[in-house]
Amino acid sequence: MQLGKNNLYLSMRYDLNVPWPSQAAQPVKTAQKALVLLHELGYTAVALNFIVAGKLKGVSSPFTDDVMHELQRSVPGVRILKRLTLVLDEQTQNQSFASIVSQFDIVAVQPQTEKTLQSAATALDIDLISIDMTARTPFYLRHKLACAAVSRGVRFEICYGSSLDGEGRRYTVSNAIAIIRATRGRGIVLSSGAHQLANFRSPFDAINLLTVWGLKSSAARDAIGVTARQAAVNGLLRAKSAKQAVIATVEDAESGRPTKVLRVA
Amino acid sequence: MVRLKTRYLLFELLFPDSLDLAHPHESLRQTKSKIEYRKVADAFKQAVLEHSGEQGLGSVQSSLLVKYFSPATMTGVLRVSREYYRIVQASLSYITEIDNQRVIVKIAKVSGTIKKSQQAAIAKDKAYIDIIAADTASTIGYN
Numbered sequence: 001m002q003l004g005k006n007n008l009y010l011s012m013r014y015d016l017n018v019p020w021p022s023q024a025a026q027p028v029k030t031a032q033k034a035l036v037l038l039h040e041l042g043y044t045a046v047a048l049n050f051i052v053a054g055k056l057k058g059v060s061s062p063f064t065d066d067v068m069h070e071l072q073r074s075v076p077g078v079r080i081l082k083r084l085t086l087v088l089d090e091q092t093q094n095q096s097f098a099s100i101v102s103q104f105d106i107v108a109v110q111p112q113t114e115k116t117l118q119s120a121a122t123a124l125d126i127d128l129i130s131i132d133m134t135a136r137t138p139f140y141l142r143h144k145l146a147c148a149a150v151s152r153g154v155r156f157e158i159c160y161g162s163s164l165d166g167e168g169r170r171y172t173v174s175n176a177i178a179i180i181r182a183t184r185g186r187g188i189v190l191s192s193g194a195h196q197l198a199n200f201r202s203p204f205d206a207i208n209l210l211t212v213w214g215l216k217s218s219a220a221r222d223a224i225g226v227t228a229r230q231a232a233v234n235g236l237l238r239a240k241s242a243k244q245a246v247i248a249t250v251e252d253a254e255s256g257r258p259t260k261v262l263r264v265a
Numbered sequence: 266m267v268r269l270k271t272r273y274l275l276f277e278l279l280f281p282d283s284l285d286l287a288h289p290h291e292s293l294r295q296t297k298s299k300i301e302y303r304k305v306a307d308a309f310k311q312a313v314l315e316h317s318g319e320q321g322l323g324s325v326q327s328s329l330l331v332k333y334f335s336p337a338t339m340t341g342v343l344r345v346s347r348e349y350y351r352i353v354q355a356s357l358s359y360i361t362e363i364d365n366q367r368v369i370v371k372i373a374k375v376s377g378t379i380k381k382s383q384q385a386a387i388a389k390d391k392a393y394i395d396i397i398a399a400d401t402a403s404t405i406g407y408n
Contacts, residue, residue, distance in 0.1 A: 032286060036284065037293070039289075040293060041279075041371065169359070197282070204373075205358045205370075205371065205372055
């Protein structure tokens with residue numbers, strides 16, 4: 001039995017996409033339920049996803065300290081991360097990007113056009129590219145572009161949540177296969193993206209779904225473990241380091257405790 | 266002669282609609298109406314048919330069998346041939362409803378012998394009893 005590295009990685013289970021229920025009457029209560037359920041299913045870290053479509057101006061983060069405190073209290077054992085997803089359909093939004101981004105742990109982009117996909121993959125300072133799984137993609141995902149993104153440290157996200165509602169399943173499976181093909185199985189993060197409690201699945205079942213869709217089982221296991229963690233650490237480095245190179249303390253993505261890392265390059 | 270190779274899937278049914286934040290363990294396993302063996306077995310078979318079609322059901326039909334199901338703990342063991350267990354597991358993941366109640370089917374363990382899955386079920390139940398006991402103790406003031 002291998003010790004150290006493997007054991008640590010086996011114990012990490014990330015769900016990087018739990019949509020923030022901004023439409024719900026009591027968003028905090030609804031999010032709490034999702035967190036408790038995910039904890040019960042065996043996840044150790046969860047990212048709450050705040051989705052912004054359209055203009056960024058005047059948008060503020062719903063994750064205030066009070067809200068985060070309240071959420072953390074219901075699931076003490078789970079690391080809660082703040083994630084922002086920008087739905088990009090034109091290039092003009094990029095100006096006000098930097099100011100809001102600093103309030104989040106993870107930044108993702110959902111490109112709607114070929115052009116925004118191009119800039120997300122090659123230029124923008126982001127952690128995740130999230131492709132809308134509920135509809136046919138308006139662009140063809142090229143292998144060269146996807147690999148450029150992955151080698152730059154940007155990961156692709158596959159959400160399984162939409163595969164559990166009858167009509168969405170076909171597109172979800174087809175998009176998942178497209179992403180697996182384009183990236184050749186590298187740099188894939190699996191998350192739920194589920195809008196209702198019944199659409200969350202346990203880590204083991206989620207890994208199996210990804211395997212059935214054609215990813216190697218080792219890469220599928222990493223998709224909620226190591227690769228997801230890398231995306232989270234990437235985000236932490238953006239928020240808390242100088243030029244992503246020097247950092248005084250970095251919080252462990254799992255426990256939130258600061259670990260003594262003085263230099264990350 | 267070659268033995269028929271099988272996998273035993275230890276599954277749990279969770280009911281997210283009855284989730285109560287104060288007692289997540291118990292509430293997730295409580296149902297509004299009774300769910301018994303027949304309903305679970307039928308739902309699983311239907312799910313395989315829906316997800317992988319006639320071909321899929323045909324390939325597992327001879328081996329697919331719910332060996333055990335306990336409505337008290339919402340835990341059971343499903344037998345399936347080794348080649349196709351991943352397809353069956355995926356089909357079970359696609360289930361969202363049994364008997365008009367929203368459900369999450371969670372596979373807790375895949376094993377090659379029924380004895381090992383039985384041991385896993387017992388270990389899991391023991392762990393839950395501990396959690397529930399600790400929970401109750403803190404609610405009624407012993408801690």
